[in-house]
Amino acid sequence: MYLENFTFLAAETARSLIYLEKFKEQNIEFGSILIIKNPDKKFKLADLNKKIGAIQKNLGLAEQKGFHEDILSLSKKVSHNVEIIRSDSINHHSVIKKMEILSPEFTIYSGFGGQIVCPELLSISRFLHAHAGWLPDYRGSTTSYYSLIDRNDCAVSVIELSPEIDKGDILSRKRYNPPELGMDIDYVYDNQIRASLLTETLVNYSKNKSFEMVLSQVQTDSTTYYVIHPLLKHIAILSIKE
Secondary structure, eight states: OOEEEEEEESSSSSSHHHHHHHHHHOOEEEEEEEEEEOSOOOOOOHHHHHHHHHHHTTTTTOOOOOOOOHHHHHHTTTOOOEEEESSSOOOOOHHHHHHHHHHHSEEEEEOOOOOOOOOHHHSSSSSEEESSSOTTTTTTTSHHHHHHHHHEEEEEEEHHHHHOOOOOOOEEEEEEEOTTTTTOIIIIIHHHHHHHHHHHHHHHHHHSSSSSOOOOOOTTTOOOSSSSOHHHHHHHHHHHOO
16 A cells, blocks of 8 residues: 555654554555654664563563564665654754655654644644544543543544644544553553554545544543653553453
């Protein structure tokens, strides 16, 4: 499945790696991929795997499969046009300039955590983002944990980014069973369910040649969640049943 008019804008993160693995698995190929590497922070797969292992050990749970293929290697299996920009910001002028040159109709976004796409970038392309939460009910950060506490499930909403956080048009959304006991949530489960619905949405686009809007959030109000307190996070994890 070749998406010629799509760019995958990917910061070097665990999320981008999982997205790429899912794209490769589903034989999705993009017209271009733009990788953003933070020059001040060396990204090592071994360090990431060690961090995931430490989380499991602290919780008294079994270790799980880690990451084994770097972002450049995976990207080359998903696009023949791959470039790297070294910056700690998705909004760096070099990123904006390159995006203007590529000028894709659609951009799949997987940026650094906590960064908001600037209006200048949003004016270049239609940015699609997989948010971990059932919108409009769960806006903000670490919503998977809040959802586990409230409902004992998690959800993903694929949206078109807008200047307001998590308020863009909803293109698809889906609820998921809670993670298996022992599965890392931050680096693995959360990113896997995002990758799953994002891929599903892209496959539907390829069949229909368009995206269907599920819901406009223009007139919707809801609670915005903030980074969860460690105690509440622990309670959410303990709520997961075997």
